[in-house]
Amino acid sequence: MKTDVAIIGGGPAGLLLSQLLMRAGISTVVLERQTRPHVLSRIRAGVLEAGTVEVLKAAGVGDRLLREGIPHDNCYLSSDDTLFRINLIEGCGKQVTVYGQTEVTQDLYDAQDAMGATILHEVSDVALHDLTGDAPFVTFRHDGEAKRLECRYIAGCDGFHGVSRPSIPADVRKEFEKVYPFGWLGVLSRTPPATPELIYANHERGFALASMRNPMLSRYYIQVPLTDRVEDWSDDAFWAELLRRFPPDVAASIQTGPSIEKSIAPLRSFVCEPMQWGRLFLCGDAAHIVPPTGAKGLNLAVSDIFYLSRALIAQYADGNGDLLARYGQDALARVWQAMRFSWQLTTLMHRFPDQTGFDRRMQVAELSQLATSPDARRLFSQVYAGLPY
Numbered sequence: 001m002k003t004d005v006a007i008i009g010g011g012p013a014g015l016l017l018s019q020l021l022m023r024a025g026i027s028t029v030v031l032e033r034q035t036r037p038h039v040l041s042r043i044r045a046g047v048l049e050a051g052t053v054e055v056l057k058a059a060g061v062g063d064r065l066l067r068e069g070i071p072h073d074n075c076y077l078s079s080d081d082t083l084f085r086i087n088l089i090e091g092c093g094k095q096v097t098v099y100g101q102t103e104v105t106q107d108l109y110d111a112q113d114a115m116g117a118t119i120l121h122e123v124s125d126v127a128l129h130d131l132t133g134d135a136p137f138v139t140f141r142h143d144g145e146a147k148r149l150e151c152r153y154i155a156g157c158d159g160f161h162g163v164s165r166p167s168i169p170a171d172v173r174k175e176f177e178k179v180y181p182f183g184w185l186g187v188l189s190r191t192p193p194a195t196p197e198l199i200y201a202n203h204e205r206g207f208a209l210a211s212m213r214n215p216m217l218s219r220y221y222i223q224v225p226l227t228d229r230v231e232d233w234s235d236d237a238f239w240a241e242l243l244r245r246f247p248p249d250v251a252a253s254i255q256t257g258p259s260i261e262k263s264i265a266p267l268r269s270f271v272c273e274p275m276q277w278g279r280l281f282l283c284g285d286a287a288h289i290v291p292p293t294g295a296k297g298l299n300l301a302v303s304d305i306f307y308l309s310r311a312l313i314a315q316y317a318d319g320n321g322d323l324l325a326r327y328g329q330d331a332l333a334r335v336w337q338a339m340r341f342s343w344q345l346t347t348l349m350h351r352f353p354d355q356t357g358f359d360r361r362m363q364v365a366e367l368s369q370l371a372t373s374p375d376a377r378r379l380f381s382q383v384y385a386g387l388p389y
């Protein structure tokens, strides 16, 4: 098998890269470990930055997003029983759009099918070879047979547990990590959202988030200890705890119902430098992980793909390799800004097991500054709605 760009991983990063490159006449093969139904069964991100919407439109997958996505001009923060609004339009003139990652992935699959893309599912034993030469290749197993894919470039879009990042020599990689002492228990329910906009709550019992996917599909999260297992939480126990963490008038508007999905996700901040090694380019969760607090995970995957697709298209169009040579530098500059925002909002909105009275006063002071200072809200808005690429 031969292709221009081998893409390891068929999540949103891999599918979006394949879509953008194929539209520019560059051939791709996507190698995905799971089945398509498994990939589409994942419930993950829910908020798209303004820049992400533009990239998806440029990739030809914006139609349903523009029809069904819910634009949001504001988000709310609460601290115990006080609630205040952050007006994103006043802060930075940009909206965010609520549209689930599952829908983004479905739209990408549909577009890739229409383009006749080569997406191989249930591949195994993927290994990357000759990354520092000019003829890298990938070996893997598919349909019970050993395969070899010759290519010019390899995009590592295989997430945090993939094979791409470890293919960069350990003595070359610098990894930065912070693991948080709690997780998020998330529930999806076929109930109308409590409020039209998202509410992030800092409560003495812990963090909570009220979000949604559409007018009849709500998404809620509560901070839980790392020792909790999802089977420890009945629906009734979840709803009772969630209602305790929002101001009374918000809690009164929450409609409870059976969970159709319930899961616990750990929280970590992680960055791998460099994001490129020879002909291998890391994108999305393969290179970095943010705590979901800032809604940056999927959006960072999209900005990585924006930089890498632009660089590969320039390379193929007129042999100009400048953008390709600086892909990691360009991507990391934006990654670290989103990393800082996600860490800061996680630190601000959660109750830490070893939190001191001073730490709590710092949270109160920062929340008070956000509630009273238009400049503080402006800076928050600029990063929340998405820094420019």
Ligand code: FAS
Pocket: 008, 009, 010, 011, 012, 013, 014, 031, 032, 033, 034, 039, 043, 044, 045, 046, 047, 101, 123, 126, 157, 158, 159, 160, 161, 162, 163, 264, 265, 283, 284, 285, 286, 292, 294, 295, 296, 297, 298, 299, 301
């Ligand atoms: P993905 O992990 O989505 O995709 C990688 C793909 O590579 C997967 O399909 C995997 O099967 C495949 N793969 C792995 N190893 C392979 C191999 N060896 N060979 C071939 N294929 C391989 N972000 C938010 O913004 N908000 C949220 O609320 C949020 N919640 C999350 C909850 C969970 C449990 C997780 C894990 C992540 C969450 N995220 C959230 C972040 C998430 O949305 C990611 O940022 C996003 O999926 C990144 O997309 P990809 O980089 O494509 O990685």
Ligand code: PHB
Pocket: 044, 045, 046, 047, 198, 211, 212, 219, 292, 293, 294, 295
């Ligand atoms: C979600 O709806 O899943 C969501 C929204 C905002 C976040 C995190 C998750 O910050």
